[in-house]
Amino acid sequence: MLKYRYLWFFAGGGGLPQPGEISLAHNGVLFLDELPEFKRTVLEVMRQPLEERRVTISRAKVSVDFPANFMLMASMNPCPCGYYNHPEKECVCPPGAVQRYLNKVSGPLLDRIDLHVEVTPVSFEQMTSDRKAESSDTIRERVIAARAVQDKRFENHPEVHSNALMPSQMVKELCLISTAGKALLKNAMEKLGLSARAYDRILKVSRTIADLAKSEEIKIEHLAEAIQYRSLDREGWAG
Numbered sequence: 066m067l068k069y070r071y072l073w074f075f076a077g078g079g080g081l082p083q084p085g086e087i088s089l090a091h092n093g094v095l096f097l098d099e100l101p102e103f104k105r106t107v108l109e110v111m112r113q114p115l116e117e118r119r120v121t122i123s124r125a126k127v128s129v130d131f132p133a134n135f136m137l138m139a140s141m142n143p144c145p146c147g148y149y150n151h152p153e154k155e156c157v158c159p160p161g162a163v164q165r166y167l168n169k170v171s172g173p174l175l176d177r178i179d180l181h182v183e184v185t186p187v188s189f190e191q192m193t194s195d196r197k198a199e200s201s202d203t204i205r206e207r208v209i210a211a212r213a214v215q216d217k218r219f220e221n222h223p224e225v226h227s228n229a230l231m232p233s234q235m236v237k238e239l240c241l242i243s244t245a246g247k248a249l250l251k252n253a254m255e256k257l258g259l260s261a262r263a264y265d266r267i268l269k270v271s272r273t274i275a276d277l278a279k280s281e282e283i284k285i286e287h288l289a290e291a292i293q294y295r296s297l298d299r300e301g302w303a304g
């Protein structure tokens with residue numbers, strides 16, 4: 066019963082179906098802190114909304130669709146003790162624990178997340194360095210400009226508002242890459258064991274990186290950056 070109620074809270078449900086957290090986050094951000102701590106069944110119900118941007122609640126007599134177009138953000142530690150890959154401290158997890166911990170988050174769910182970013186601790190030297198970081202205002206301007214490019218790109222497609230929402234066929238038409246780019250992508254797919262879904266995602270993300278750089282063409286560096294964001298697909302992460 067507890068498990069069922071937990072799922073209900075998350076995805077929606079009830080005799081007279083009610084929206085859950087994922088629908089309440091419609092057109093907003095859904096943030097899941099400590100991702101591996103969520104029950105796997107809960108994470109698995111995310112797969113349909115991440116693909117279709119809606120969630121279907123089926124009951125004996127009714128089936129209801131709730132909208133669920135949210136931006137998923139999630140955080141996790143690299144391992145139970147938190148120090149795996151730490152530049153100074155040693156991970157004290159027993160053998161296999163790191164892999165078991167990461168396995169709590171399924172490959173198909175990670176597959177549906179565009180950007181995997183490893184955040185390593187900031188050293189004292191970095192914190193006190195004089196190097197000026199880019200201001201949020203400058204970044205904001207760049208994001209607004211890239212959004213404007215996408216508004217123009219999809220002006221005849223009312224159902225598509227951003228690169229992320231492009232269906233597969235549109236990706237083929239709008240995310241053209243050079244022969245060198247294709248070779249790089251093929252190599253990455255084989256080396257990292259990427260799925261067809263990850264392939265589309267890399268192209269969409271590289272389109273966005275090119276938009277942010279005000280480039281009409283998807284250049285090899287844009288593609289390389291997008292590939293780099295697939296770090297959790299890599300076999301041997303916890304090797």
Ligand SMILES: [Zn+2]
Binds near residue numbers: 144146
């Ligand atoms: Zn550890």
